[in-house]
Amino acid sequence: MSARPVAQWSTGPHHGVIWESGLALVSGDLPLTAANQLWARLADIDDLGEFVTALADVAGSGLLVLPDFAVAVIREHGDLHVAARGRLVVVADVPGEAVVVDGSPVETWTERQVAGAMSVSLQAPGASEDPTDLRLGASGVLPAGTLRTTLFVGPVTVPVGGAVPAFAARQHASPDTEAAPPSPGADHPLKAATLFPDDDIDPATPIVPPEVAAPATSSSPPSPPLSPPSMRGPMWGAPPPAPVPSPDGVLAVLCANGHANPPQRPRCRSCGGELDGPPRQVPRPSLGRLSTTSAGTIELTAPVVIGRAPRTERFQGPEMPRLLVLTEPHISATHLALRIDGWSVLAEDLGSTNGTYVRRHGQQPFRLVGQPHPLAPGDVIDLGHGVQLHFEELP
Amino acid sequence: MLGREPEIRGFHHRPAPFPAPFDAPFRSPRRKEFRVTSPTLEVRWGTATDVGHRRADNQDALLAGPPVFAVADGMGGHRAGREAADLVVAAFASTCARPWTTSDDVLLAVARADEAVRQLGGTGPAAPGSTVSGVALACPDGIPSWLVFNIGDSRTYLLRAGQLELVTVDHSYAQVLEEQGCSDDVRSRAPRNVIMRAIGGGLREAPLTDQWLVPAEAGDRLLVCSDGLTTELSEPLLAALLLSTPDPAAAAQGLIAAALDSAARDNVTAVVVDAIAVRRPAVATAPDEDTLPDLPTVPR
Ligand SMILES: [Zn+2]
Numbered sequence: 138m139s140a141r142p143v144a145q146w147s148t149g150p151h152h153g154v155i156w157e158s159g160l161a162l163v164s165g166d167l168p169l170t171a172a173n174q175l176w177a178r179l180a181d182i183d184d185l186g187e188f189v190t191a192l193a194d195v196a197g198s199g200l201l202v203l204p205d206f207a208v209a210v211i212r213e214h215g216d217l218h219v220a221a222r223g224r225l226v227v228v229a230d231v232p233g234e235a236v237v238v239d240g241s242p243v244e245t246w247t248e249r250q251v252a253g254a255m256s257v258s259l260q261a262p263g264a265s266e267d268p269t270d271l272r273l274g275a276s277g278v279l280p281a282g283t284l285r286t287t288l289f290v291g292p293v294t295v296p297v298g299g300a301v302p303a304f305a306a307r308q309h310a311s312p313d314t315e316a317a318p319p320s321p322g323a324d325h326p327l328k329a330a331t332l333f334p335d336d337d338i339d340p341a342t343p344i345v346p347p348e349v350a351a352p353a354t355s356s357s358p359p360s361p362p363l364s365p366p367s368m369r370g371p372m373w374g375a376p377p378p379a380p381v382p383s384p385d386g387v388l389a390v391l392c393a394n395g396h397a398n399p400p401q402r403p404r405c406r407s408c409g410g411e412l413d414g415p416p417r418q419v420p421r422p423s424l425g426r427l428s429t430t431s432a433g434t435i436e437l438t439a440p441v442v443i444g445r446a447p448r449t450e451r452f453q454g455p456e457m458p459r460l461l462v463l464t465e466p467h468i469s470a471t472h473l474a475l476r477i478d479g480w481s482v483l484a485e486d487l488g489s490t491n492g493t494y495v496r497r498h499g500q501q502p503f504r505l506v507g508q509p510h511p512l513a514p515g516d517v518i519d520l521g522h523g524v525q526l527h528f529e530e531l532p
Numbered sequence: 533m534l535g536r537e538p539e540i541r542g543f544h545h546r547p548a549p550f551p552a553p554f555d556a557p558f559r560s561p562r563r564k565e566f567r568v569t570s571p572t573l574e575v576r577w578g579t580a581t582d583v584g585h586r587r588a589d590n591q592d593a594l595l596a597g598p599p600v601f602a603v604a605d606g607m608g609g610h611r612a613g614r615e616a617a618d619l620v621v622a623a624f625a626s627t628c629a630r631p632w633t634t635s636d637d638v639l640l641a642v643a644r645a646d647e648a649v650r651q652l653g654g655t656g657p658a659a660p661g662s663t664v665s666g667v668a669l670a671c672p673d674g675i676p677s678w679l680v681f682n683i684g685d686s687r688t689y690l691l692r693a694g695q696l697e698l699v700t701v702d703h704s705y706a707q708v709l710e711e712q713g714c715s716d717d718v719r720s721r722a723p724r725n726v727i728m729r730a731i732g733g734g735l736r737e738a739p740l741t742d743q744w745l746v747p748a749e750a751g752d753r754l755l756v757c758s759d760g761l762t763t764e765l766s767e768p769l770l771a772a773l774l775l776s777t778p779d780p781a782a783a784a785q786g787l788i789a790a791a792l793d794s795a796a797r798d799n800v801t802a803v804v805v806d807a808i809a810v811r812r813p814a815v816a817t818a819p820d821e822d823t824l825p826d827l828p829t830v831p832r
Binding site: 183184185186189190193199200201218220243244245246247248249250251252435442446447448449450451452453454455456457458459460461462 | 634635636638639670672673675677679694701716740741742743744745746747749764765766767768769771772773775776790793794795797812
C-alpha cells in the first residue's frame with residue numbers, strides 16, 4: 138500500500154529486499170537464489186507473518202533455524218510491523234525517539250508494532266557509513282549492509298496504487314475526510330449485536346472509530362455493500378440460525394415393546410411387531426446401529442464423524458457429534474460423516490482420498506460425491522480394503 | 533495484575549483412572565470386544581497474563597486446571613469488564629466439575645455466565661461483557677478429546693506435529709468481512725475491536741457457542757489466548773515460541789514477554805496446555821466368536 142519517496146542503501150554482505158509493502162535485510166548466509174525466490178514471493182505480501190513464512194520456505198528451514206533478518210512491513214500512517222532476528226536490527230524514527238528492535242536476546246526473533254514512524258532503517262549493529270540514495274524502482278534485491286527509507290512526511294506524487302501521504306493524513310485528517318472503515322451499520326436492526334469494548338480506557342487512541350461508536354439514532358452513513366445484493370438475509374452480523382428448540386424430538390409410532398418407529402412403517406424396525414398406534418412426539422431415538430469389523434458398533438444417536446483421526450466441523454451443541462476411529466492407513470484423517478435429519482441418516486464424503494462407496498441391494502456400488510446421501514436399510518458403506526460400515530435397524 | 537512482572541504459573545496433572553462415561557457402549561454383532569483400560573488424557577499446563585503497556589487494569593481472566601482451560605476477555609468501563617470476565621471463569625469452574633466434560637456442560641456454563649454477567653446491569657453497547665475461548669477435556673466414545681469452544685475474539689490454537697493451527701473462528705467484524713470475500717484492504721480498515729458475539733455485552737440473547745471436537749494425541753499443545761496476544765504477534769512467532777519452549781509455563785511466559793516487547797496495547801493472556809499422555813481404551817477383539825463362548829452374546 139505504501140510507496141516510499143526515497144530509499145537509501147549502503148552496500149554490504151547481506152541481501153537487501155525491497156517490495157511494495159516493505160523492506161527486509163536478510164543474512165548473506167542465505168544463498169542468492171533463495172533471496173531472489175523470497176523477493177518473488179513477496180509481491181503480494183503485506184503481513185509480517187507471511188513474510189516469515191515465505192522466508193522459512195525459501196530457506197528450507199523450520200521456523201527455529203531461520204537466517205538472521207530485519208524486516209519492516211509498512212502500513213498506512215507510518216505504522217510499521219517490524220521484526221529482527223540475530224545480529225540484524227531495526228531502527229524506527231518516531232517523533233522524539235529512535236525505536237530499536239533487536240532480536241539478539243531471544244532464540245526466535247523479536248516483533249514490534251510501531252506507530253507513526255517517519256523513517257525506518259535495517260542494519261547490522263554498528264553500521265556507520267552513510268547510505269546513498271537508491272533511485273531504483275520500488276522493488277528488487279541488492280547486496281546491502283544497510284537499508285533505509287523515509288515514510289511520507291508531506292504531500293508527494295502518489296504512484297500507481299494510490300497510496301495516501303500517510304504521515305500528513307495522520308496529522309490532519311478528520312473522520313469526515315479520512316477513508317472511513319466500513320461501518321458495521323449503526324442503523325442495522327442487529328446493531329445491538331455490536332460491542333464497543335473499553336470505550337473509556339485510552340482516549341488518546343480511539344479504539345472504535347467515531348462513526349461506529351455513534352448511537353443507533355445518529356446519522357451514521359449506511360454500511361458499504363459488504364456482499365452482493367443477491368445474498369439473502371441480513372448482510373452481516375446475523376447470528377447463525379437459531380437452534381431448533383430442544384428437545385430434539387420426532388413424530389413416532391411405538392410398537393408394543395416401546396420401540397420408536399417412523400409413522401409410515403407397518404412393522405417395527407427392531408422387533409417386527411405391528412405398528413397400529415397413533416403417532417406422537419418422542420425424543421429422537423437411536424436411528425439404528427453402525428457396526429464395523431475393526432472399530433466396534435455405535436448407536437446412531439447423534440451425527441458421527443469417521444476417519445483415521447476424525448475431527449468435527451464447527452458445531453453448537455448441545456448434541457456432541459460422535460467419533461469413529463478407523464486406523465487403516467488408506468482411510469483419510471476425516472473421511473466421512475453421518476448426519477441425522479429427522480428419521481433419516483445421511484452419509485457425506487468429506488473429501489477423502491480414496492472415496493466412500495455405497496453398496497445397495499440390487500444396485501451397482503456408487504461413490505458418494507458432494508451432497509449428503511440418505512441411507513436405506515441394508516446399505517453398506519465400503520471404504521475399500523475390506524473396511525465396511527454396516528447399518529442395522531435404520532428406519 | 534498491577535505489577536510489571538507477568539503472572540506465571542505452571543502445573544502437571546496425572547489423572548486418577550476413572551471409568552469413561554459412555555452413554556452408548558461399543559458392541560459388535562460379529563466379534564466380541566471388551567475394554568481393558570480406562571481412557572486417559574494426562575496434561576501439563578502453564579499460564580501467564582499481563583496488563584500490557586496501555587491499559588489501566590487487566591480485564592482478562594483465566595481458568596486453568598482439568599477439565600477446562602479458558603481465557604475470558606472482559607469488556608466494559610471501569611471494573612465491570614474484569615467482573616464480567618471473572619464471572620465467566622467462575623461459571624466454567626463450577627459447571628465443568630466432572631473429569632470429562634460434554635458439550636452440555638459447556639453450554640450450561642455459558643448460560644450461567646450469561647445470566648450472571650447480565651446481572652451486573654448496564655444496557656447497550658457499553659454493558660459489561662466478555663469473550664470466552666478455551667478447551668475442555670472430553671471423552672466421547674472412549675476417545676480422549678479436546679472440546680474447543682469459542683465466543684468472541686479470543687482464540688484457541690492447536691500445535692501438532694510442528695504445525696500451528698487456529699481452531700477457533702473469531703466472531704469479529706473483520707472475520708465477517710473475510711467470510712464475505714471482502715478484500716484485504718477493506719478488512720484492514722475494519723474496526724478491530726468490534727465483536728459480533730459475546731457473553732453479556734448488551735446483546736439481546738445468550739450467545740451461541742461454537743465448538744469443535746478434536747481427538748487428542750500425545751504431544752499436542754494447545755494455546756488459549758486473548759486478542760491482546762494475537763494482535764501483537766504474527767502466527768509464525770507464536771509457533772516458534774511454542775516450538776522452542778518445552779515447558780508450558782515458560783512458553784506462556786515467553787509469549788507474554790514477546791507481546792510486551794511489541795506494543796502490548798491491550799491486556800495479554802496465554803494458557804498453554806500439553807498432552808503428556810493419551811491412552812484410548814484398548815479394545816480386545818476376539819478373532820473368532822466360537823472360541824470365546826463365555827462372553828455375553830450381543831442381541832441382534
Ligand atoms: Zn418393536
